[in-house]
Amino acid sequence: MKNFFISKSRRVRSTPFTSRIEEQGVKSYTVYNHMLLPITFSSVEEEYLHLKKDVQVWDVSVQREIEISGKDSHRLVQLMTCRDLSNSKIGSCYYAPLVDVNGGIINDPLIYKLSDDKWRVCIADSDVLLFAKGIAGSKGLNVDIFEADINTLAIQGPKSFKLMEEVFGKEITKLKFFKFDFFNFKNNKYLISRSGFSKQGGYEVHIDNIDAGLLLYDHLFNIGNKYNLKPGAPNHAERIEGGLLSYGSDMLINDNPFECGFENSVHLDTNIEFLGKESLKKIKTKGINKKLMGVKIDTKELGLTDVQLLDTNNNIIGELRSAAFSPSFKKIVGIAMVNKDFCKNYQKFNMKIKDNLITGSIYNFPIL
């Protein structure tokens, strides 16, 4: 595939770490929430293997945080998601599909409860700020909504625990999955969650003070050699194998939470109020006829427009949404929206790529 340059502008924002990662040799970017997201430093294959073995620091400032505070903040956050947040706890993160009035997914954020009247919605790639503002403005809710000036570093990989222990002390290793707390380093306080867009374990540091962020960034690389620390980025093959979904690729507004495997986060029998409740009740009663599944495809390269999954009679039985070469399986792994009848582990399918018939198999997540 031919390469093209990215044109930088003020509309597509840099992050506080952009100059650092450019010194460290970043090669390519994508744009996510109107901001630069680094993609590769060496090659995605090398970085896949490194991520599974050592530890990486990712500049994921693009995970913008929509802060919602005020008397009606709990009500507003609940209005946006089908996940029941009634018993939510301060210090916990909630992975929660946001849905529109039709039950279509508009984002799949991690929601941080900071206090009973202060929440941060840490978003995937769509302007949740405008959805929240549309609802709050229409209902006259007593809330303050804005995109917080927070930039996030993810520390991911099996050695992330030892690295972070060296910086923040033993205490941080006791932080449980999807919990967050405040930790100190050189007189600065950092909000850190045990979370991240990989299945290799790690933390996310939510930085609200750029100087403190740069201090930490440089310190991590100063001491990182013994952990083989490298700069990195979310790795598609790794997250696909783990079944971590990417909003905008794997699912969009015309997909509902049942089709995307979020059935455990759809709470229709409680008395919570959210926009898509009636629609999701109807969808549940009617049942779904397609679902997101993992796939392996017996080839090493695919074009972006190669998306049709076929049965043996050349009928379309699914649509590929994400794909990447897996160094583990030495073939393409992917995520596809598959007709219900074919949603079975090891189910075979075909794809027609440049007049060749290529075979593949459906998998449950994680893809093993």
Place this chain on the structure above:
Amino acid sequence: MKNFFISKSRRVRSTPFTSRIEEQGVKSYTVYNHMLLPITFSSVEEEYLHLKKDVQVWDVSVQREIEISGKDSHRLVQLMTCRDLSNSKIGSCYYAPLVDVNGGIINDPLIYKLSDDKWRVCIADSDVLLFAKGIAGSKGLNVDIFEADINTLAIQGPKSFKLMEEVFGKEITKLKFFKFDFFNFKNNKYLISRSGFSKQGGYEVHIDNIDAGLLLYDHLFNIGNKYNLKPGAPNHAERIEGGLLSYGSDMLINDNPFECGFENSVHLDTNIEFLGKESLKKIKTKGINKKLMGVKIDTKELGLTDVQLLDTNNNIIGELRSAAFSPSFKKIVGIAMVNKDFCKNYQKFNMKIKDNLITGSIYNFPIL
């Protein structure tokens, strides 16, 4: 400045014309509304001069169109904008700032009225779809809202009129500015508006049928030689000189319509209902203390972080929002948010660039 590659993915969508413009030698892209926007084919300077002299075809499919239809569609469109649409006409386009409950600008679309209950909001770079859905879902409005499958080609430049006349006949030259109508070519019907993001004149063809779009694209380049037709893209220097604003660069959600020169589109004395009405009344009473102005800066190159405008005592008097090298003036032109006291044509200012003091002047739009 160092160059970086753009990482392509399904999340950042291609357009129906992407394969065409890649054959035609596009060099760089940006991302706009989750889609690829071409930026340069040769150099922005060459393309500036060509745009002012001849004619270009731009793939501006990124100008996504949010279609709002149904009984309450007029009400919903009005709820989003401070511009009074009571007397709006079918066949007209309305440039209208959309505002949140605080009066902050969330987009500056061109709104197309197709019928009394069918509108298309042709958007700048933010998810207006989610704002509309938030409002409609909260108020229980009877509307259907979706991103239409429309991809737009802009035909821009002084020779666009002759070129389009050859394709669509004399009739199209009678279309007035900010009007639209349907025109035929080879048994296909095209919705065409007299509009576009340049001051050189031209049309936008809103394509809802990809085959018809590709047919037109190829035909334009088949007959285009005699008009010196070339592929192109919105040109920053040209649009800055003309005072065409770019949402995300020149203005964002913390800016209000008065600060951005939209005072003629803020209708507070009519009985229309929109979210930001009370806030804009207060802002109007209080008055504003900064405003977007044109600038010329006496240098040929600026970094993206060079933004502070200074007075002779080194006080900050403004913030540069957009900048580009102008082949006409042989210096940088830009758009800046300037403290009110300095919003005067020919007002001098300084900028500190890498320890050098550089001079500049404020201008009214268009920058002459």
